[in-house]
Amino acid sequence: MKTAEFEEKEYEGPLYNQLAAGSPYLWQPGQVLEEYLGFDAGLFLSEPYLWRLRGFRRPLGGFLVNRFAWPFLPIEVSRNRLPRLRLNCFIQAKRPDVGSRLTKRLSALGPKRPYFKFPTETDQQNALDAAAKKLKSRALFTYAAAAFHKSQELFLHMTLGTVVENSTFPDILSLSGHKAWYYNEPGSVGIVNQDFELLKLLSLEERIEALVGEHRNQTEQDLSPSAALAELLGSLQEVVRDTTSVANEPRAAYLGEEWRRITALSATIDAPGALFSFLGVEAFCSYFNLTWLTIA
Numbered sequence: 001m002k003t004a005e006f007e008e009k010e011y012e013g014p015l016y017n018q019l020a021a022g023s024p025y026l027w028q029p030g031q032v033l034e035e036y037l038g039f040d041a042g043l044f045l046s047e048p049y050l051w052r053l054r055g056f057r058r059p060l061g062g063f064l065v066n067r068f069a070w071p072f073l074p075i076e077v078s079r080n081r082l083p084r085l086r087l088n089c090f091i092q093a094k095r096p097d098v099g100s101r102l103t104k105r106l107s108a109l110g111p112k113r114p115y116f117k118f119p120t121e122t123d124q125q126n127a128l129d130a131a132a133k134k135l136k137s138r139a140l141f142t143y144a145a146a147a148f149h150k151s152q153e154l155f156l157h158m159t160l161g162t163v164v165e166n167s168t169f170p171d172i173l174s175l176s177g178h179k180a181w182y183y184n185e186p187g188s189v190g191i192v193n194q195d196f197e198l199l200k201l202l203s204l205e206e207r208i209e210a211l212v213g214e215h216r217n218q219t220e221q222d223l224s225p226s227a228a229l230a231e232l233l234g235s236l237q238e239v240v241r242d243t244t245s246v247a248n249e250p251r252a253a254y255l256g257e258e259w260r261r262i263t264a265l266s267a268t269i270d271a272p273g274a275l276f277s278f279l280g281v282e283a284f285c286s287y288f289n290l291t292w293l294t295i296a
Contacts, residue, residue: 001099001117004149011146012093014158015167016291019091022164025208026293027083032225033278085228087215087295088139089208090285092128092172094118098149106182106191108198115184116168118145120175123249127288130243132172134235137214140207140295141172147186169204208295229277236284255287 004011020026096116102109109115120143132141147166148154157163168183170190175181183190188201202210223231237259240252259280266276285292 001097004096004098004146005151006095006146006154008093008095010151011095011154011163012144012291014154014163015093015144016091016293018161018163020293022161023205023208025212025295026089027296029085029088029278029281029292029294032083032085032294033229033274083294083296084222085225085232085294086138086223087211088135088232089293089295090128090131090139090141090290091144091293092124092142092288092290094143094145096145096149105196108196109182109184109191112184114149115182116145116147116149117180117182118143119180120178122179123246123251124288125172125175126243126245127239127249127251128172128290129176130239130246131236134239135232136173138211138232140204140211142169142204142207143172143175143181144169145181145183147183170199170201171207174199174201212295226272226274226277229274229281233277233280233284236281240284251287255283258283258287 020028096118098114098116100114102113102115106115128141132139135141145168146154146163147168148157153166154163157166166186168181168186168190169188170181170183171188175192178192178194180193181190182193188203189199191198240246240255246252262276262279262283266273281292284290
């Protein structure tokens, strides 16, 4: 098998953009937090000269909620559609390998060519598996990979907005104990390598709809965005701290140090607690190479 022509980063950017733009359920958490904290948009400016033009001796204080300083125009968002950060989706994008000769063990995939495969990393899979079990009632953890392999195909799907429709989305728990996912079509149908069993999973959209429906039927009082974020971060910290196979990994060690830096920062800066919970969840995603979307 050979590796796809495009890099993982080239694929995941369009994938996440089109997921958020094309689904009525998925939102960027930064946008939700901005609405919750009471601002629409900001421009990150640190050049003192520009501030002096407006009569300020130095730049004013403030907080950069997202990792990226991106100037944009405010947009109108219906408040009753905004999620409350109670339900979440964590996605790990993979760069697939591609092949054309199916082995006997993979014959259950059917005659379609080419076929694709992506391996999982043991330390990452252990952490995501533990987190998926811990947060099963309020978060989805899934892989994503392209069902194509040429750069020209990627560019075409970017132009047409069809990256999502031409990707596979096996969930993390279904790959528990396995080291690879084989597939030859978009969606959530493929073969796991441990016993080479054909799996026909629910689509990502169906999984999201099921989670939203389950949450709607719950009688418990909904949490505020700040409380939901704090609970989410606490659950992730429990996973990293209490799961032996995760706690012994280098990623967990460095993540723990990052969380301590965020805690120290919260003690020196007067800012809403939601901001530091947000940074803590973002840190988890960064160290385990995830993209975080919240579900309306």
